[in-house]
Amino acid sequence: MEMVKVTVDNQQVEVPKGSTILEAAKKVGIKIPTLCYHEDLDVKAMCRICVVEVVGARTLQAACSQPVSDGMVIITNSPAVRRARKINLELLLSNHPQDCLNCVRNQRCELQSLADQLGVQQQRFRPKTKTKSPRDESTAALIRDPEKCILCRRCVEVCHQVQSVGAISPANRGIDTEIAPAGGVDLNDVACVQCGQCSLVCPVGAIYEQDHTERVWSALADSSKHVVVQTAPAIRVSIGEEFGLEPGQVSTGKLVAALRRLGFARVFDTDFTADLTIIEEGHELLERLNKGGTLPMITSCSPGWIKFIEHFYPEYLAHLSTCKSPQQMFGALAKTYYAEKTGIDPKDIYVVSIMPCTAKKYECGRPEMTDSGYADVDAALTTRELAKMIRLAGIDFASLPEEEYDAPLGISTGAAVIFGASGGVMEAALRTVYEVVTEETLASVDFKAVRGLEGIKEAEVDLKGTKVKVAVANGLGNARKLMDLIKEGKADYQFIEIMCCPGGCIGGGGQPIPTTNAIREKRIKAIYDADLGLPLRKSHENPAVKTLYEEFLKKPLGEKSHHLLHTDYTKRGKYPEAANR
Amino acid sequence: MTIYRSHVLVCGGTPCVLKGARTLKDLLLKEIERYQLSDEIRVVETGCLGPCDDGPVLIVYPEGAMYSKLKPTDILKIVEHHLLKGRIVEELVFRERKSSAGALQGSAVPLEQEKYLSLQKRVVLRNCGRINPDSIDEYIANNGYLALGQAVTTLTSDQVVKIVADSKLQGRGGAGFPTGLKWSFTAKTTSDQKYIICNADEGEPGTFKDRLIMEGDPHGIIEGMAIAGYAVGASQGIIYIRGEYGLSIERMKNAIKQATDYGLLGKKILGTEFNFEIDVRSGAGAYVCGEETALIESLEGNRGEPRVKPPFPGIAGLWGKPTIVNNVETLANIAPIILNGPEWFRSIGTENCPGTKVFTMLGDINNQGLVEVPMGITLREIVYEVGGGIPGGRGFKMAQTGGTSGGCLPSEFLDMPMDYDTLSKVGSALGSGAMLIIDDTHCIVDVLKSFMKFFCHESCGKCTPCREGTTRLYEIVLALSEGTATDTEIQLLKELSGAMQLSALCGLGQSAPNSLLTCLNFFADEFQAHLNGQCPSGICKNLTIESEAV
Amino acid sequence: MTVTSCNIQKPNLGEVIEKYKEFPGSLLDLLHEVQEIDGYLSRDVMQQIAEGLGISESKVYGVATFYSLFKTAPTGQFIIRICESAPCHIRGAQEVLEAIEETLGIKPGETTLDGKFTLEFTSCLGLCGVAPAIMINDQVYGNLTSDRVKEVLLNF
Ligand SMILES: Cc1cc2nc3c(=O)[nH]c(=O)nc-3n(C[C@H](O)[C@H](O)[C@H](O)COP(=O)(O)O)c2cc1C
Ligand code: SF4
Ligand code: SF4
Ligand code: SF4
Ligand code: SF4
Ligand code: FES
Numbered sequence A: 001m002e003m004v005k006v007t008v009d010n011q012q013v014e015v016p017k018g019s020t021i022l023e024a025a026k027k028v029g030i031k032i033p034t035l036c037y038h039e040d041l042d043v044k045a046m047c048r049i050c051v052v053e054v055v056g057a058r059t060l061q062a063a064c065s066q067p068v069s070d071g072m073v074i075i076t077n078s079p080a081v082r083r084a085r086k087i088n089l090e091l092l093l094s095n096h097p098q099d100c101l102n103c104v105r106n107q108r109c110e111l112q113s114l115a116d117q118l119g120v121q122q123q124r125f126r127p128k129t130k131t132k133s134p135r136d137e138s139t140a141a142l143i144r145d146p147e148k149c150i151l152c153r154r155c156v157e158v159c160h161q162v163q164s165v166g167a168i169s170p171a172n173r174g175i176d177t178e179i180a181p182a183g184g185v186d187l188n189d190v191a192c193v194q195c196g197q198c199s200l201v202c203p204v205g206a207i208y209e210q211d212h213t214e215r216v217w218s219a220l221a222d223s224s225k226h227v228v229v230q231t232a233p234a235i236r237v238s239i240g241e242e243f244g245l246e247p248g249q250v251s252t253g254k255l256v257a258a259l260r261r262l263g264f265a266r267v268f269d270t271d272f273t274a275d276l277t278i279i280e281e282g283h284e285l286l287e288r289l290n291k292g293g294t295l296p297m298i299t300s301c302s303p304g305w306i307k308f309i310e311h312f313y314p315e316y317l318a319h320l321s322t323c324k325s326p327q328q329m330f331g332a333l334a335k336t337y338y339a340e341k342t343g344i345d346p347k348d349i350y351v352v353s354i355m356p357c358t359a360k361k362y363e364c365g366r367p368e369m370t371d372s373g374y375a376d377v378d379a380a381l382t383t384r385e386l387a388k389m390i391r392l393a394g395i396d397f398a399s400l401p402e403e404e405y406d407a408p409l410g411i412s413t414g415a416a417v418i419f420g421a422s423g424g425v426m427e428a429a430l431r432t433v434y435e436v437v438t439e440e441t442l443a444s445v446d447f448k449a450v451r452g453l454e455g456i457k458e459a460e461v462d463l464k465g466t467k468v469k470v471a472v473a474n475g476l477g478n479a480r481k482l483m484d485l486i487k488e489g490k491a492d493y494q495f496i497e498i499m500c501c502p503g504g505c506i507g508g509g510g511q512p513i514p515t516t517n518a519i520r521e522k523r524i525k526a527i528y529d530a531d532l533g534l535p536l537r538k539s540h541e542n543p544a545v546k547t548l549y550e551e552f553l554k555k556p557l558g559e560k561s562h563h564l565l566h567t568d569y570t571k572r573g574k575y576p577e578a579a580n581r
Numbered sequence B: 001m002t003i004y005r006s007h008v009l010v011c012g013g014t015p016c017v018l019k020g021a022r023t024l025k026d027l028l029l030k031e032i033e034r035y036q037l038s039d040e041i042r043v044v045e046t047g048c049l050g051p052c053d054d055g056p057v058l059i060v061y062p063e064g065a066m067y068s069k070l071k072p073t074d075i076l077k078i079v080e081h082h083l084l085k086g087r088i089v090e091e092l093v094f095r096e097r098k099s100s101a102g103a104l105q106g107s108a109v110p111l112e113q114e115k116y117l118s119l120q121k122r123v124v125l126r127n128c129g130r131i132n133p134d135s136i137d138e139y140i141a142n143n144g145y146l147a148l149g150q151a152v153t154t155l156t157s158d159q160v161v162k163i164v165a166d167s168k169l170q171g172r173g174g175a176g177f178p179t180g181l182k183w184s185f186t187a188k189t190t191s192d193q194k195y196i197i198c199n200a201d202e203g204e205p206g207t208f209k210d211r212l213i214m215e216g217d218p219h220g221i222i223e224g225m226a227i228a229g230y231a232v233g234a235s236q237g238i239i240y241i242r243g244e245y246g247l248s249i250e251r252m253k254n255a256i257k258q259a260t261d262y263g264l265l266g267k268k269i270l271g272t273e274f275n276f277e278i279d280v281r282s283g284a285g286a287y288v289c290g291e292e293t294a295l296i297e298s299l300e301g302n303r304g305e306p307r308v309k310p311p312f313p314g315i316a317g318l319w320g321k322p323t324i325v326n327n328v329e330t331l332a333n334i335a336p337i338i339l340n341g342p343e344w345f346r347s348i349g350t351e352n353c354p355g356t357k358v359f360t361m362l363g364d365i366n367n368q369g370l371v372e373v374p375m376g377i378t379l380r381e382i383v384y385e386v387g388g389g390i391p392g393g394r395g396f397k398m399a400q401t402g403g404t405s406g407g408c409l410p411s412e413f414l415d416m417p418m419d420y421d422t423l424s425k426v427g428s429a430l431g432s433g434a435m436l437i438i439d440d441t442h443c444i445v446d447v448l449k450s451f452m453k454f455f456c457h458e459s460c461g462k463c464t465p466c467r468e469g470t471t472r473l474y475e476i477v478l479a480l481s482e483g484t485a486t487d488t489e490i491q492l493l494k495e496l497s498g499a500m501q502l503s504a505l506c507g508l509g510q511s512a513p514n515s516l517l518t519c520l521n522f523f524a525d526e527f528q529a530h531l532n533g534q535c536p537s538g539i540c541k542n543l544t545i546e547s548e549a550v
Numbered sequence C: 001m002t003v004t005s006c007n008i009q010k011p012n013l014g015e016v017i018e019k020y021k022e023f024p025g026s027l028l029d030l031l032h033e034v035q036e037i038d039g040y041l042s043r044d045v046m047q048q049i050a051e052g053l054g055i056s057e058s059k060v061y062g063v064a065t066f067y068s069l070f071k072t073a074p075t076g077q078f079i080i081r082i083c084e085s086a087p088c089h090i091r092g093a094q095e096v097l098e099a100i101e102e103t104l105g106i107k108p109g110e111t112t113l114d115g116k117f118t119l120e121f122t123s124c125l126g127l128c129g130v131a132p133a134i135m136i137n138d139q140v141y142g143n144l145t146s147d148r149v150k151e152v153l154l155n156f
């Protein structure tokens, strides 16, 4: 690699050619403040907070975008630099509600920390007079607050480039610029999939999840309610970050302990129904393979993905597995099987799920998700919301003991844990399908080809003569590529796993902020570590699931399963409210 | 070709057409017909003749008599006296208007001696007002396409780049970047496709030179673009004209069609291996699209927001391909440079900034309109000689050079030479060549209000300092005009202006505070007066007129 | 007084989209042409354009709202665009504006009740040689005074 020599604040440093000033400065231990910059996204250099002096240049240069050249002399902390940064920040603040105390991002806001870092102590510009569009609370999962938006456009890029949804774009010009859905309508009136990836990259409190914590607190305080909680596979590898633990640590036991201390009657695990999903979905796949059903069959556990296909590929819904997601299977069973078993009236059971995902809030509100006779899931909290509750309760997460999930809906295998990472559902399914079909024990349960952050992964498995070709996509942009292949008749796969979010649920829209690709990698590693550490690593070996079939469901794809665990989908189209105009 | 006794060139520039030039032309034709002079006298509609404010204008050759401010009855007189009887109608002849009432009035000075014309040097406007812009034959008859022919048949691409570099031609779009250098970067790249974009998005307030060049001599631009294409190895040209310029779009399209029909555009031009085509595209109302990367975004069907540079368009521009963006006037200089050589070009203007510059003179000036003068002419010459001074003999207060993005210069600067280098040294800019003259009856704060409003309206909204800053600048200037501004706000205004100049993403935000800062500097008293609740000019409504009571 | 008088046949939306579909970057040209149909770009129209070009509707909307010549809501039959840039300002644009406001009873940004005129500000129209200037649809008028502009309006 060609290297260039530059001087940053009197320190010589050698960096690869093409590095930015930001990178060069980092190398000498200087962290130039940034705001619009995001390490995983294209550099747009719009906020002008990161400006530095380059000797010889007429103007200040944006460190995030400006490549270094050999011999460049950079000053990151001159009076002119400090003045410009501060003015630019003050300009943003002057057009921003002074609302930190009531803000979802209070103390975890990039704008707020910058104000502190750059020494803003008074408001020198006149108070803002112009108002922006009102807060949009139309969707089940998300709230957008244009007043707080600082127009960094990270959300736009994620929504267009990463997710290929394109629900929101900059509209208008100049001081009237806002990020908005087409026509300036509510987000719910356009084909937003509620994945929350936008909320994950937003530096401020301008996009965030609908709050379900209040209803959970109320349920917990209601003595007539039996409040149970389920935790998604990806929570155990991310929740620690909210409490200062390094990304990549597994905190399953502390998570359980915290939930108990919050007052949940039973702490269960979505992993239980993840194992169940594998049994149901595995059999569904085999049935399709044997009976000539629609192939490739595509997984259905990611609600953002489901909404995506309903909007953008409605004519391909038959490819979706009819299995509900683990969250919803759990809810349906909690209010039937578990209710029966414990003799608690299902109307008194309150099911809370802890999810890495904002779309789960949307999913649990879908009208078809009431097969138990009640709303199968009553509240879906994101990882961030759970952390907020733990903080509010004053629980010192880091020093909690390790505790175990409750039986029976808390019993699971390693196959369920890996649901949390892209490729996990596929790997779990292969572990089971292989053994069911071949009646042989797998030599190695690890299907490494389907793991990792890469957008589209492929593998082929030999099921005693029948070759099954599979594909795995994460992030909707990659999902779109696979769907286009199917559309063109070029997809020769039998089974496809699609996860809405980059990296799968460990990178979900409800995960701790920041969630970057580097952090995703660490969480992925943690997921596979957790899998490795478990005695049982195949879903069909889960004893509690076996009991469930014996006592209640009888057989995979049976009558009860069909009623409680499977669902159907709705054609939505790209312009969901066009018909209403 | 028929030999005509006289040629009547009727100005068909938009300003004259607005004042009824077309009706006059029809009348003129009718009258000529009536006197049965149609075989002897040819009437041609041309591009802008310069003194737009005195339109409608026409010139009769060979006498070179320019008639201005014409009314239908004047046409009757001109036909009867001049065209029929050969006597110039003195009272209708265009005169520079002098503020010192009628100094020149009545004395029948031959037209060419008038200061208005004598200080001018027409390179870019060589054909404007002399030929029919809709006729490629007339362009060719005036050495048109000769330079292109020479370039593609006798010069290598490198030689063309070198000639342009040697001429020291600087871009006329505002920044004054050396054109030859720009071309050389792109010429060095290898790419399956390169583009030449002619920037005709002219939106700088007070600027309408590109409009009138396009209306008056479209082939000059086409020829320049083709030569540029040959020089850097591009086969596709695009001319991006602002959506509001209907006539320019029409003229350019027509000229491109003619050139294509003549084999001067298209495949294998003049039998060589050189191919070059030109498309006309139009903007949709956004000043910022004049910025080259915003223009490219717009051509790609996006919001016209400037891109981060580097990469520069010359390396990665339209569709990521090497792209030259040049102003209309820059390109109109190319053919004459090739024909007459770089030494000739350098002999005009100043040493560092050679050539001519087309200025639009506006505001409180007698000869409002378009002039082409050598670089380095002084402000005084422009205002008092070419421009004919200030109406009503009022005093000169300031000139804003370079359009609304430029700075404001008070009378101390009247003897400063107008070129890129000198102006940028004093915090102003030559920019697009708009010269807004403001007399002493105007209020600085009031004028600044209008400048600042422009930037609020035109900021693209991409970067913080400009999106938020333009509004804040306007707000504080507004407060000044209403008497509610404070001393600390003036301090803030300065700090904000500095931050914008230094940290905005593109030239729009960087230059938005120029006028404000120069005015704060040169007219401090007037600001102080406003802070004290007084508007010396009596223009700001809420304030009192307490002159110089500071 | 007309400078550009394009004799435009009302085009058909589908045909226009078809025409530009294969031509990359043509969104602005397409919007210009489509706007001729109804005088503005409705959501339906923007959706069809998005569909035709294979881009998101929000992007079409973002582009349409960036440029001042595009309208995403119905306007009056005639759009009066009055230049508010400095050269016109110092040559009496304010007076012209007041005359228009008085004659039509609307402020910039508003449309007359009969739907005939919409009044809006514009930046420099490049007609400063004849400042103050306005455009009414694609016709331009210069050297206006309050009386002259009233006369102009009478002709509509
Ligand atoms: C806000 C802004 C507006 C501009 N408008 C124009 C314009 O209308 N015409 C133009 O030729 N250049 C304009 N420019 C300059 C162009 O970015 C570019 O420098 C120029 O077209 C290069 O051509 P030249 O080298 O021939 O001058 C503008 C620049 C900025 C920052
Ligand atoms: S977004 Fe940040 S700065 Fe704005 S109110 Fe919330 S915490 Fe405060
Ligand atoms: S939730 Fe997902 S689809 Fe909706 S706006 Fe955000 S990123 Fe786009
Ligand atoms: S909503 Fe958030 S991410 Fe999107 S532009 Fe605004 S501040 Fe940036
Ligand atoms: S300086 Fe202004 S016009 Fe230029 S990018 Fe920034 S906001 Fe846009
Ligand atoms: S972080 Fe560099 S401009 Fe925003």
Ligand code: FES
Residues within 6 Å of the ligand: B011, B012, B013, B014, B015, B016, B017, B047, B048, B049, B050, B051, B052, B053, B055, B056, B057, B212, B369, B370, C129
């Ligand atoms: S347009 Fe006629 S003189 Fe300028």
Ligand code: FES
Residues within 6 Å of the ligand: B205, B206, B207, C083, C084, C085, C086, C087, C088, C089, C123, C124, C125, C126, C127, C128, C131, C132, C133
């Ligand atoms: S300033 Fe009004 S047209 Fe140029």
